[in-house]
Amino acid sequence: MTTLPDQTGDNDRVIALIPARGGSKGLPSKNMRPLAGRPLIAHSVRHAIESGVCDRVLVTTDDPAIRDAAEAAGAWTPFLRDPSLAEDLTPTEPVLTDALARAEALEGPFGIVVFLQPTDIFRKPAWIARAVETVKSNRSLDCCFVANKTHKNFWTRQPDGSWQRVYDWMGVYGPRQTRTPLYREDTGLASALRAALIRAGRRTGDHAEILPIDSTAAGIDIHDAFDFYLAEKSLEWFQTHAME
Numbered sequence: 001m002t003t004l005p006d007q008t009g010d011n012d013r014v015i016a017l018i019p020a021r022g023g024s025k026g027l028p029s030k031n032m033r034p035l036a037g038r039p040l041i042a043h044s045v046r047h048a049i050e051s052g053v054c055d056r057v058l059v060t061t062d063d064p065a066i067r068d069a070a071e072a073a074g075a076w077t078p079f080l081r082d083p084s085l086a087e088d089l090t091p092t093e094p095v096l097t098d099a100l101a102r103a104e105a106l107e108g109p110f111g112i113v114v115f116l117q118p119t120d121i122f123r124k125p126a127w128i129a130r131a132v133e134t135v136k137s138n139r140s141l142d143c144c145f146v147a148n149k150t151h152k153n154f155w156t157r158q159p160d161g162s163w164q165r166v167y168d169w170m171g172v173y174g175p176r177q178t179r180t181p182l183y184r185e186d187t188g189l190a191s192a193l194r195a196a197l198i199r200a201g202r203r204t205g206d207h208a209e210i211l212p213i214d215s216t217a218a219g220i221d222i223h224d225a226f227d228f229y230l231a232e233k234s235l236e237w238f239q240t241h242a243m244e
Contacts, residue, residue: 011111012136014192015056015103016048016128018075019095020118021086022063026224031066031118033228036235040222041066042073043121049074051128054114056107060099062086078106093201100198112136113198117188121231122217124243131192134209142205145191147183149214151176183210189218217243 020031020041027033031041038046041059048057059070062081070077079102085095096115104110112135114128127146134144154166165171169180187203190211197205217234220227 011109011195013108013110014054014112014114014132015058015100015110015195016054016114016116017096017099017198018044018048018057018059018070018116018118019092019099020059020061020063020066020070021081021090022061022066023086023088024223025088027222027228030222030228031061031063032069035121035228035231038073039066039069040121041070041118044116044118045070045073045075047121047123047125048114048116048128050125051114051132052125053129053132055110056103058099058103060095076103078103093203096198096203097201100195110195112192113195115187115191115193115203117221119222119227120186120188120218120220121222122215122220122234122243123189127190127211127213128192130211131190134211135192135194138209140207141209142197142207143191143193144209144211145185145187145193145204146189146213146218147210148186148218149181149183149212151179151181154182183212186213186218188221189213215243 024030032039045057048054057075059075059077060081061067062083067077067080085098100113112132114132131144135141153170155163156166158164193205220230220234222228222231
């Protein structure tokens with residue numbers, strides 16, 4: 001797949017896009033649920049602002065209550081998302097494309113987009129800053145994102161129903177410390193990409209830089225009541241311990 005050129009040239013204006021719909025089924029009203037004294041949506045807004053690299057922090061939502069909570073946290077919410085882009089099976093990509101187009105219609109072009117998922121809260125604002133600065137400083141890259149390191153083995157099912165290791169070397173077992181790690185793409189935690197990719201309906205490119213992390217907490221993605229419980233207990237832990 002060919003990388004798309006940055007249609008904005010040297011434009012380095014940065015907009016953070018945070019999609020947060022109101023119709024959650026696994027955990028009703030999850031984006032409004034209080035967590036550590038603030039609505040869930042407010043955590044990602046705060047991280048984007050505290051990164052210090054975002055010219056705009058936009059929350060795209062179909063829910064007026066989420067819009068109000070996002071604004072209270074410091075986000076820009078100049079419109080409500082069309083309900084057709086807030087259905088259960090709506091992919092993230094068209095939501096981001098719509099949000100960027102509407103933002104640029106109001107404020108002109110942006111060169112870099114930061115994408116954050118509101119259900120991923122165990123991020124450091126510094127990860128966002130590093131991702132943006134990496135993309136800004138290297139024009140050969142079209143994206144930079146956080147990836148969690150794992151030493152686990154992976155298998156894939158073949159068309160005939162049999163199972164096969166993803167890599168042959170995974171059949172050689174040994175201590176965790178000596179194994180070749182894999183990196184799981186976690187764009188919702190922190191990612192920065194050329195705005196041209198978002199305009200083309202993509203959220204990652206082909207020429208990436210990865211920011212490796214090794215964080216158990218960062219793997220908590222809040223979609224149901226148990227995830228929320230884990231997030232609450234983890235935040236209690238981090239009140240007295242440094243985040244990984």
